Amino acid sequence: MQPLQKLLNKLNGLHYQQEYLCLAKESFQNPIHAYFVRDGHVIKDITNEHLFTGYSPLIFTLTLPDRQEPFSNIEIAFSQASLQPNDLFKKRDALAWLSLRLIQKQKIGINEICYYEGVRGKHQFISSFHQLIIGLSNQMYNKKKENVFLKNNLYKQVQIAYSVPRTISLITVGSGGLYNLFPTDLHGQVNEQYYVSSLRHGGKACMQVENAGRIIISQVHSEIYKTVYSLGKNHMQELRPKQSSFFSESLSNIFNLPLPKSVLSYKELELIGSFDHGIHKLLLYKIISSEVVNEEPSTLAHIHNSYATWRYKKGLPGGYLFR
Secondary structure: OOHHHHHHHHHOOOOOOOOEEEEEHHHOOOOOEEEEEEOOEEEEEOOOOOEEEEEOOEEEEEEEOOOOOOOOEEEEEEEOOOOOOOOEOOHHHOOEEEEEEEEEEEEEOOEEEEEEEEEEEEEOOOOHHHHHHHHHHHHHHOOOOOOOOOOOOHHHHHHHHOOOOEEOEEEEEEEOOEEEEEEEOOEEEOOOOEEEEEEEOOOHHHHHHHHHOEEEEEEEEHHHHHHHHHHHHHHHOOOEOOOOOOEEEEEOOOOOOEEEOOEEEEEEEEEEEEEEEOOEEEEEEEEEEEEEOOOOOOEEEEEEHHHHHHHHHOOOOOOOEOO
16 A cells, blocks of 8 residues: 555544445444435435445436326435424435436336436535545545546445445356356345346346346345455356355255355346446346245345444444454
């Protein structure tokens, strides 16, 4: 590490060394709330109703009920406060704020899936000075060939998105007795019938999913967080014979695909549509089956260091798992 980079790291105001901190989602106390806000009023708490499905650009996915016309532009406020619909809410009272614009709609039955791209984000997780230092360090040292560079305000938008704990699941894909297993945190269930995820278009993992047309997505126990992070390299790996070090002996109910070790629950998904946006391919699936394997409440998730630092300064517990 270069001397200037070391100095910037000392001055960035972050309490933890790791950019993303793993945790057990169910035991994470006093989480942040995400509110759909319009004209100075809270419309709805969407903490558990929005999906984070892209980071370059930032993409949030929302589902609208029948006959409701989607807004072309929306704003989402992030706050530790518990708020109710119609409560007054001003930007200055928010811990973070995102402005987004509608980029795509998909009709599914009586509902409509809406995809929104981040336009601008602002947060108070750390001071303006520390945000300036982090932005300078990002500009100088994160333009690496193997990285996706998050330029300008996009980096702040991503920090805000990861203030909500994002579940890290494992995707199993296979064909002809060969398999791949890789993590994703850009995904979520739309409703009882449909599921959305995104992968980098042009990547091997994405092509494998498109070619197979079906996957298993598994929620896993937080105890294997180090293994899950190590599987990130598999996004660019070929299909291979099943590796016993990562897979259990169990198979999924319908697709007969191998399940990962420490699986808590899984869904069998059939690909029915997709579109590209930015570096991402947004993938829409039909849920074929769902199965709970282990009811222990310890689902692997993670948050960003900037929000974790704010929590530390406020004396809020974390229970983080350090790699």
